[in-house]
Amino acid sequence: MAPLSSDERKASAEYRQLIAGDPCVYCGGVSGTVDHVTPVRRGGTDRADNLAPACQSCNSVKGTRSLLAALLYMQNKPGGVNLTPPLARRSEAPHASAGSARSAARAGHDAR
Numbered sequence: 001m002a003p004l005s006s007d008e009r010k011a012s013a014e015y016r017q018l019i020a021g022d023p024c025v026y027c028g029g030v031s032g033t034v035d036h037v038t039p040v041r042r043g044g045t046d047r048a049d050n051l052a053p054a055c056q057s058c059n060s061v062k063g064t065r066s067l068l069a070a071l072l073y074m075q076n077k078p079g080g081v082n083l084t085p086p087l088a089r090r091s092e093a094p095h096a097s098a099g100s101a102r103s104a105a106r107a108g109h110d111a112r
């Protein structure tokens with residue numbers, strides 16, 4: 001790993017403190033470790049833009065896998081990571097139930 005400049009080291013340390021209480025980026029649980037998004041073994045750095053809060057379990061599972069490989073692996077585990085983006089999930093569920101409630105109401109109205 002290339003050595004960081006003193007500014008990068010400072011930013012990295014500040015960022016680590018900033019994300020310390022954030023949820024795990026993979027499962028949403030309580031973090032406790034800092035994950036290197038691109039693993040150090042794969043050329044990832046200690047710079048802030050390569051760090052993310054992660055729980056011990058997800059961090060170990062991810063190991064030296066690339067981000068994509070790790071997400072695909074986690075998705076296929078029981079109770080694993082849901083790769084559907086949260087905004088897409090939020091817009092799917094309410095529309096589906098509102099739509100079926102509307103058609104149910106319409107069906108009831110037409111029957112009268």
Ligand SMILES: [Zn+2]
Nearest residue numbers: 024027055058
């Ligand atoms: Zn996790």
